[in-house]
Amino acid sequence: MIGSGSFKIQTMSKAGNRAAILECISTAEEIARVDIAQATGINAATVTALTSELLDEGIVEALMDEEKQNTKRGRPRVKLCLNPKAFNLAGAKISEDAITVAIIDFAGTLLSEHMQKGNSFAIPKHKLAANLKKAISVAVDKAGLHIDDITALGVGIPGYVDIASECVHWSPALSDTPTNFVETLRATFDFPVMLDNDVNLAALAEQRFGLGKGISDFLVVTIEHGVGMGIVLNNNLFRGTRGLGGEFGHTKVQLNGALCRCGQRGCLEAYVADYALLREADTAIKLQSANNLPTAQRLEALYLEAKSGNQAALSIFERAGKIFGMGLANLVNIFDPSLIIFAGERMQFDFLYEEDVLEELRRNTLQIDRAPPKVQVHKWGDLLWAKGAAAWATEYVIHQAAAKNNES
Amino acid sequence: MIGSGSFKIQTMSKAGNRAAILECISTAEEIARVDIAQATGINAATVTALTSELLDEGIVEALMDEEKQNTKRGRPRVKLCLNPKAFNLAGAKISEDAITVAIIDFAGTLLSEHMQKGNSFAIPKHKLAANLKKAISVAVDKAGLHIDDITALGVGIPGYVDIASECVHWSPALSDTPTNFVETLRATFDFPVMLDNDVNLAALAEQRFGLGKGISDFLVVTIEHGVGMGIVLNNNLFRGTRGLGGEFGHTKVQLNGALCRCGQRGCLEAYVADYALLREADTAIKLQSANNLPTAQRLEALYLEAKSGNQAALSIFERAGKIFGMGLANLVNIFDPSLIIFAGERMQFDFLYEEDVLEELRRNTLQIDRAPPKVQVHKWGDLLWAKGAAAWATEYVIHQAAAKNNES
Numbered sequence: 001m002i003g004s005g006s007f008k009i010q011t012m013s014k015a016g017n018r019a020a021i022l023e024c025i026s027t028a029e030e031i032a033r034v035d036i037a038q039a040t041g042i043n044a045a046t047v048t049a050l051t052s053e054l055l056d057e058g059i060v061e062a063l064m065d066e067e068k069q070n071t072k073r074g075r076p077r078v079k080l081c082l083n084p085k086a087f088n089l090a091g092a093k094i095s096e097d098a099i100t101v102a103i104i105d106f107a108g109t110l111l112s113e114h115m116q117k118g119n120s121f122a123i124p125k126h127k128l129a130a131n132l133k134k135a136i137s138v139a140v141d142k143a144g145l146h147i148d149d150i151t152a153l154g155v156g157i158p159g160y161v162d163i164a165s166e167c168v169h170w171s172p173a174l175s176d177t178p179t180n181f182v183e184t185l186r187a188t189f190d191f192p193v194m195l196d197n198d199v200n201l202a203a204l205a206e207q208r209f210g211l212g213k214g215i216s217d218f219l220v221v222t223i224e225h226g227v228g229m230g231i232v233l234n235n236n237l238f239r240g241t242r243g244l245g246g247e248f249g250h251t252k253v254q255l256n257g258a259l260c261r262c263g264q265r266g267c268l269e270a271y272v273a274d275y276a277l278l279r280e281a282d283t284a285i286k287l288q289s290a291n292n293l294p295t296a297q298r299l300e301a302l303y304l305e306a307k308s309g310n311q312a313a314l315s316i317f318e319r320a321g322k323i324f325g326m327g328l329a330n331l332v333n334i335f336d337p338s339l340i341i342f343a344g345e346r347m348q349f350d351f352l353y354e355e356d357v358l359e360e361l362r363r364n365t366l367q368i369d370r371a372p373p374k375v376q377v378h379k380w381g382d383l384l385w386a387k388g389a390a391a392w393a394t395e396y397v398i399h400q401a402a403a404k405n406n407e408s
Numbered sequence: 409m410i411g412s413g414s415f416k417i418q419t420m421s422k423a424g425n426r427a428a429i430l431e432c433i434s435t436a437e438e439i440a441r442v443d444i445a446q447a448t449g450i451n452a453a454t455v456t457a458l459t460s461e462l463l464d465e466g467i468v469e470a471l472m473d474e475e476k477q478n479t480k481r482g483r484p485r486v487k488l489c490l491n492p493k494a495f496n497l498a499g500a501k502i503s504e505d506a507i508t509v510a511i512i513d514f515a516g517t518l519l520s521e522h523m524q525k526g527n528s529f530a531i532p533k534h535k536l537a538a539n540l541k542k543a544i545s546v547a548v549d550k551a552g553l554h555i556d557d558i559t560a561l562g563v564g565i566p567g568y569v570d571i572a573s574e575c576v577h578w579s580p581a582l583s584d585t586p587t588n589f590v591e592t593l594r595a596t597f598d599f600p601v602m603l604d605n606d607v608n609l610a611a612l613a614e615q616r617f618g619l620g621k622g623i624s625d626f627l628v629v630t631i632e633h634g635v636g637m638g639i640v641l642n643n644n645l646f647r648g649t650r651g652l653g654g655e656f657g658h659t660k661v662q663l664n665g666a667l668c669r670c671g672q673r674g675c676l677e678a679y680v681a682d683y684a685l686l687r688e689a690d691t692a693i694k695l696q697s698a699n700n701l702p703t704a705q706r707l708e709a710l711y712l713e714a715k716s717g718n719q720a721a722l723s724i725f726e727r728a729g730k731i732f733g734m735g736l737a738n739l740v741n742i743f744d745p746s747l748i749i750f751a752g753e754r755m756q757f758d759f760l761y762e763e764d765v766l767e768e769l770r771r772n773t774l775q776i777d778r779a780p781p782k783v784q785v786h787k788w789g790d791l792l793w794a795k796g797a798a799a800w801a802t803e804y805v806i807h808q809a810a811a812k813n814n815e816s
Contacts, residue, residue, distance in 0.1 A: 013449050041421050160774065217649035229742075233641070233649070240744025241625035241641070242781075244774060247741040252734045252772050254662065264772060266734070326660050326674070333655040334742065336648025364660050364672060366568065366652060373650075 017042050018050050019402035022059070022082070026398065027214070029107070030063055030081040051080060059086050059106075059401050082107045087151040087397050088143070090136055091390025093198055093382045094157045094173050096121045096225070099131055100382035101139035103150075104390045106397070108208060112143035113383050122175045129181075129188040136189075150191050152396050154389035156198035157181070158226070162243040163196055169244070172225070194392055198385055199246070200237050202343055203230025204395075205388025211341050211378050218339040219331060221248065225295075226261070227269045227327075231335075249273070251330065253323050271323040274299055277316055284312045318356065325360025332365040332373055343378045425450050426458050427810035430467070430490070434806065435622070437515070438471055438489040459488060467494050467514075467809050490515045495559040495805050496551070498544055499798025501606060501790045502565045502581050504529045504633070507539055508790035509547035511558075512798045514805070516616060520551035521791050530583045537589075537596040544597075558599050560804050562797035564606035565589070566633070570651040571604055577652070580633070602800055606793055607654070608645050610751055611638025612803075613796025619749050619786050626747040627739060629656065633703075634669070635677045635735075639743075657681070659738065661731050679731040682707055685724055692720045726764065733768025740773045740781055751786045 020040045025031055028039070033051055037044045054060040061083040084107035093100045099119045103111040116135035119128075132155065140147050159171025166182045168174060174181065185193040203220040206212035212220070212232060220230040227249030231238040239245055249269035250262055257266030261275065270276050274295050281302045293301070306313035328340065362372055428448045433439055436447070441459055445452045462468040469491040492515035501508045507527045511519040524543035527536075540563065548555050567579025574590045576582060582589065593601040611628040614620035620628070620640060628638040635657030639646040647653055657677035658670055665674030669683065678684050682703050689710045701709070714721035736748065770780055 013451070016449070041424070043421070233646070238641070240742070241746050242744045245742055245744035247744075247774055250774060251738040251741050252661070255730060255734055263775075266772075322663060326663055330659040330738065331742075333659050334648070334653055334739075336650045336653035336655075338649050364674075366655055366658060367671070 014050075015399075015403040017046060018054065019399050021047065021050055021054070022398045022402055025060060025080055026082055026108075026394070030079040032077050032079050036080070055080075057401075057404075058083055084109060086401075087394075088145055088149050089390045089393040089397065090139065090150050090153040091201075091386045091388065091393060092132055092136065092153065092155045093201070093385035093389060094119065094128070094132070094155065095382055096172070098382065099135040100386045101135045102383060102386035102390050103139050103143040103145065104387065104394070106394065108391070108394070110387065111145070112139050113386070114139035114142055115382065121172045123173070124175050125179055125181050125184045128173060129184045132185070133188050148190070152192045152194070152393035153185075153189060154201065154392035154396075155185065155193060155195045156201035156385055156389045157195060158198050158228075160244055161195060161197045163194075163239065164243045166195075168195070192393075192396060194396055196389075196392065197228075197239075197246075199228030199230045200239060201230075201388035201392055202228070202385050203232050203237060203388070204391050205384045206230075206341055206343060206378065207232055207235075208391040208394075209384065209387055210343075210380075211376050212339070215339055217335075217337060218341060219335060219337050220341045220343050221328070221331075222344040223272065223342070224344055225275070226273050229331075248327065248331065251327060253327055268323065268327040272320045272327075277302060277320060280316045281313070285310065321357045322360050325357040326364050328357070328361045329364030332361065336366075337373050339374045339376065341376050341378050343380065422458075423807075423811040425454060426462065427807050429455065429458055429462070430806045430810055433468060433488055434490055434516075434802070438487040440485050440487050444488070463488075465809075465812075466491055492517060494809075495802075496553055496557050497798045497801040497805065498547065498558050498561040499609075499794045499796065499801060500540055500543065500561065500563045501609070501793035501797060502527065502536070502540070502563065503790055504580070506790065507543040508794045509543045510791060510794035510798050511547050511551040511553065512795065512802070514802065516799070516802070518795065519553070520547050521794070522547035522550055523790065529580045531581070532583050533587055533589050533592045536581060537592045540593070541596050556598070560600045560602070560801040561593075561597060562609065562800035562804075563593065563601060563603045564609035564793055564797045565603060566606050566636075568652055569603060569605045571602075571647065572651045574603070576603070600801075600804065602804055604797075604800065605636075605647075605654075607636030607638045608647060609638075609796035609800055610636070610793050611640050611645055611796070612799050613792045614638075614749055614751060614786065615640055615643075616799040616802075617792065617795055618751075618788075619784050620747070623747055625743075625745060626749060627743060627745050628749045628751050629736070629739075630752040631680065631750070632752055633683070634681050637739075656735065656739065659735060661735055676731065676735040680728045680735075685710060685728060688724045689721065693718065729764045730768050733765040734772050736765070736769045737772030740769065744774075745781050747782045747784065749784050749786050751788065 020042060021036055024036050024039050033047050034044065037047045051060060055062060060080050063079045063081055084105040087106040088111065089104050091102045097119060098115050098117050100115045102113050105111055114135060116138065119131050137147060140150060157171050157173050159173065160169040162169060166180050168177050168179055168181045170177045182193060182195045185195065199222050202222055206220050212218045216235045218232050222228040229246045229248035231246050250267045252266040253268050253271065254266040258270040258276065259265055260267035260270035278298055285305060302313055306317050358375060365372060428450060429444055432444050432447050441455050442452065445455045459468060463470060468488050471487045471489055492513040495514040496519065497512050499510045505527060506523050506525050508523045510521050513519055522543060524546065527539050545555065548558060565579050565581050567581065568577040570577060574588050576585050576587055576589045578585045590601060590603045593603065607630050610630055614628050620626050624643045626640050630636040637654045637656035639654050658675045660674040661676050661679065662674040666678040666684065667673055668675035668678035686706055693713060710721055714725050766783060773780060
């Protein structure tokens with residue numbers, strides 16, 4: 001719980017109540033009206049009235065729960081769920097070499113997925129929008145749908161995205177930043193498009209489909225080319241008060257330390273990201289014929305060297321692990337989270353979550369008589385990021401649907 | 409705005425609406441019903457009904473606004489304010505050498521203040537409770553009140569306070585931690601008592617009475633014996649998801665760095681707090697006859713040495729300033745706040761917010777085409793901390809009053 005003991009205030013509005021009910025049903029997957037009232041704090045009569053509207057509008061569906069008969073009233077207890085057919089949502093994750101698309105229904109079931117190779121970084125926004133359009137068309141086809149069947153699209157892009165001003169301040173994916181890429185996407189598609197930093201959508205994916213399900217506050221830390229962080233507080237993504245927070249990879253772990261891609265010194269990323277490990281490897285280790293290979297394979301080669309006992313290789317991972325543990329400890333000292341999820345594709349590199357890291361984390365956090373936060377590893381590829389992007393489109397649609405019938 | 413673009417959900421309840429209305433009136437000081445509806449999103453009819461209850465209960469008062477006549481309806485536009493006489497609240501700040509008490513009315517006006525010298529740190533909880541009782545009695549007398557006129561008491565104590573479990577894990581003020589000090593306080597007083605970390609209440613003081621007024625998200629950084637941080641997000645104190653966050657002073661700025669009071673190495677505090685500066689001074693500088701003086705005067709002497717050109721003294725402040733700037737940059741990279749307030753008594757030591765610090769802050773934060781966060785200095789003594797503690801008691805009372813007439 002956030003700010004436990006500070007006295008939180010919640011106000012009413014019909015749209016707000018409809019949205020709360022839809023979110024509640026979405027989270028629970030299926031739930032009886034009485035439990036909705038319990039979970040949301042909305043009174044039972046209002047829940048009945050509003051769910052009746054939502055049923056009429058075809059946004060929500062009634063299921064019979066055969067196990068729990070409400071015998072007192074002589075009629076079955078009805079559970080509600082989102083009507084999967086109400087909306088179809090698309091989500092896309094933009095990576096260096098591919099665009100991955102997920103199409104989901106309103107209940108979150110995956111209808112199709114498509115990974116389109118051949119994307120590249122640092123391209124003009126119109127070209128990226130065209131690549132995206134192509135990838136989404138294929139995914140829509142695979143789902144047996146028409147492009148007009150899509151209600152909204154969420155897109156995750158690496159870099160600094162200020163969603164309030166819609167400005168992509170910088171992204172490795174685009175050659176023409178700062179720019180309003182959302183505008184380009186809106187001109188490309190006939191449905192609403194939402195763009196966000198990819199790690200924020202990874203956090204949303206963990207919340208909707210992953211280890212963060214049912215957990216109101218957690219941190220997601222990703223290690224790919226850089227180090228990213230998604231922050232979920234009180235069931236909402238926290239993007240920083242001005243929209244550009246969560247830059248864990250660029251928190252400083254050393255005054256005048258190692259040089260980072262961003263041009264500053266001492267960033268955490270400059271000690272633990274792939275380029276940081278490989279530039280050290282270049283100095284002291286001959287990775288057999290690995291120098292022309294892609295980053296992932298060079299890292300793999302370095303990792304094998306370390307495993308086989310190469311002390312220099314070992315020391316690279318050892319320092320990275322220690323610095324990573326110290327950086328994580330800073331997050332714990334600031335957020336005191338109940339859960340930290342290490343997520344992403346590269347998490348196979350054990351060094352970043354082995355005992356040493358957790359020990360360094362423990363050593364550097366407030367020592368009180370209480371268990372340290374739970375740390376869980378969740379390995380996954382681009383599809384889950386894409387599903388997170390689609391989940392964001394789902395949130396948008398829920399709030400549009402909630403506001404549609406708003407009179408008060 | 410937090411999580412702008414994530415779709416926030418607010419639910420209704422009568423108590424929640426009453427609380428929102430009271431908080432709105434409290435923040436605005438005086439406000440018309442129509443503006444309450446506007447600010448809270450609660451519909452006008454509900455605002456009218458609930459404020460009418462609150463007026464009947466004597467919690468809210470009507471003021472005539474003589475300037476703005478609502479000529480169309482031929483009657484004056486009525487503004488509402490909290491009834492100052494509805495409740496009296498006490499707040500106390502526990503320091504090393506004193507207990508400072510503030511008595512305020514329900515509208516936040518200071519009725520009396522009292523600083524009782526002679527407290528000391530590391531004493532048993534029963535002794536501290538007795539000191540507190542004495543200090544509060546005097547303050548209540550000064551306000552022309554009786555102890556039974558007090559509705560609630562807020563207490564700010566340095567250290568690690570988990571308000572959910574009511575455990576004081578550690579505090580320099582107490583000799584018998586971990587302990588449930590709230591229980592002792594409840595046995596001492598006949599009204600509800602709330603205990604929290606003092607820096608959290610400093611943030612509340614800034615929100616209610618200081619530079620944070622009307623600002624939904626900001627950070628308060630204090631430098632006293634240690635380095636503290638209060639975090640206000642979405643108008644609420646954020647205490648960390650498990651109640652023990654905001655430990656900015658113990659974030660690590662150097663792997664295996666300087667030894668901290670907490671026993672760990674590399675904490676920010678171990679570079680910038682008073683003891684950190686003075687232990688360096690002890691090594692290299694002869695502070696003329698200053699060694700037997702209290703901490704504040706020794707620091708003053710060191711500062712004068714630096715001002716007069718002593719290079720060793722200068723280098724102490726220089727390093728502290730750089731590390732402090734780097735630590736602040738980490739907060740900016742994580743929270744992207746709109747405002748950082750440097751608060752507290754010792755802020756007279758210019759070095760901690762002079763150009764160097766701000767330059768280091770700027771150098772280490774995300775470089776985009778946008779102004780860096782605003783940094784403001786707010787010098788104040790223990791009274792404002794005490795008022796913050798009383799403000800916390802006010803929040804409690806608002807929510808008690810809001811729930812009193814709750815039917816739905």
